[in-house]
Amino acid sequence: MSYARTSQDDRQRDGHGVRYQLRINERTAREHGCVVVASYSDNGRSASRQGVVRPGFERMIVDLVRGRTDSGRLIAGVVCVADDRLYRRVEDMARFLAALTGAPGRIHLDQEGVRDPYSREGVMQAVRSLDAAVTETRVRSRRLTNWHWARAVEGVPHSGPRPFGWLEDRIGLHPEEAELVARAVGERISGKAVRAIARDWCELGITGTRGGRPNGQTVTQIMTAPRVCGYRANRGELLLDPATGMPVLGQWEPIVTPEDWRAVCSTFSPGSLFMHRGSGAPRRTASPRPVPRHLGTGFLRCGAEGPDGEVCRGSLCAQKGRSKQSPYVYSCRDCRRCSISGPLADTALERLLFDEGRSGRLPKDTRQRWQTDMALEEKRKIVASALAHCLVRPGAKTDHTWDFSRVEPVWR
Structure with missing residues (x-):
């Protein structure tokens, strides 16, 4: 698997940065006797900012967990130009290493050579790369802030x-x-x-x-x-x-x-x-961040396939529904080809969490408290601890029955 990412593509807007990285990855793979079976990229996506969704990275994690690509090709490792293309946050590094080492014998390949993600040295190398990326981000941010301030003091537009x-x-x-x-x-x-x-x-x-x-x-x-x-x-x-x-x-x-x-x-x-x-100015009205009002907000991804066969994987957002049975629905704002009843999706999440085969993952009293007096915020924390996200497959327009199998979990 080959992965590429750029933080900005504001000027040319043609994706040349990720295209060049993918070519370098192919050359690196050939030099070590490997073949790229799938490519993933995120153009103009920051890896250091909290809340930024990287669709390419998410697709790669999903395929690593299941061990094969959408076309059925087996995955033996990941190649990238440098670690900071993959992750600049501790959470992303942990997710990547967990997915990569989910099967034995996989490798992590970059321009420096082959790395063993199972060994102590391999993990420590990943930690050192993360520490260097975080330090670089802080230094760059401070330098940019100082540069803007110096220009402003001189009255530069x-x-x-x-x-x-x-x-x-x-x-x-x-x-x-x-x-x-x-x-x-x-x-x-x-x-x-x-x-x-x-x-x-x-x-x-x-x-x-x-x-x-x-x-x-x-x-x-x-x-x-x-x-x-x-x-x-x-x-x-x-x-x-x-x-x-x-x-x-x-x-x-x-x-x-x-x-x-x-x-x-x-x-x-x-x-x-x-x-x-104003542009770039911090909000000083002390308005609180909007609090999610539904269980599935932030955990659902679009499973609709585009004309090219690629799965969208955009976030499903809650909005007002049109019926008493579904007073709210989750819909994809990226491709607009997938939506699901809000109560159906939330009930599906509950079923997945308390399925008999996985009930041992949660304390015994959790289900009872869930059904009586547990607050939504605590429920969402439980969901986040067990699920990375869920892929929602589009339903049939003529079928009005509730099909819980449309919600496919990706467990942590």
Whole structure:
């Protein structure tokens, strides 16, 4: 099995990074007398950020656990360019090693040679690689943070997409857009609703710098961004000159005066301001993360096959259903070819956990507490301890019976 991953592909967007890695993997396999029977890749996917789903990595883990590819080819090991392509988190390293060593005799191959994942030295080498990757991530993050801060203190414009109201150089004003922003600030200070301003922009055929239609939130962000009056911000904080205590001025032309900017900001609640919700700024409204309301959220993967025969494996998300029997359903937002009744999927998870053949995995009193007073959060922790995820096969449109076998478990 060959695996490749890149963290970013923002410029060319053609997947050349993973393509090159897969070619290198094929060469490495040939040099050691091996043959690549399946290739997996994740283009533009971070391995260090929590919550990022890597479909290629997940498919590889599933195939390693069952010991064969979708085409039935037996798996004898994994080849990759370097360990940090596979994992940059302890959880992913543990999952990979457990899946790889699930059968005897498998190898881990990279450009340095063949490694024995069963030996103490092989495991220690994986741990050293993980430690080096984590250290590199921290150093790179700190270096990037410092670089952005130094640019901000000097008043250099942001390096992201062109801000609405300015030219491509991010210095000079865009004649039409700047006039719209200045007029919107004046109208908002006079009491006009921000949604009405957004509707006016839509009627004029105005689009954002990324092609989207203006709405109330985007217009609010544009008007309340410190750059409209020439001030420089960084990571959600207005930068102040250490010597004078005054706001740092950017190198670009302002659209309105600082007094007008403060006046327009005062017309909004704190949670709506750019400084609280702007690009790259931390949320400071203290709003809690949404809590999962259903048992299967985050544990279900799409089992629909595409035209090329590849299984989607996208996450199934809960949404409102249309019947009393299924008040909520889990649906795939990636391919939109698979959905399952929420109560059916949740009941299937319970059946899998308390199946007679696997009941020894859980304490005896767990089932009784599960059915009486156990909170959803504790139930989800139990599911996470036993299951990596479940693959949900599409159902037949004409069959309205509940088929629990559609939910196929991948045990930890």
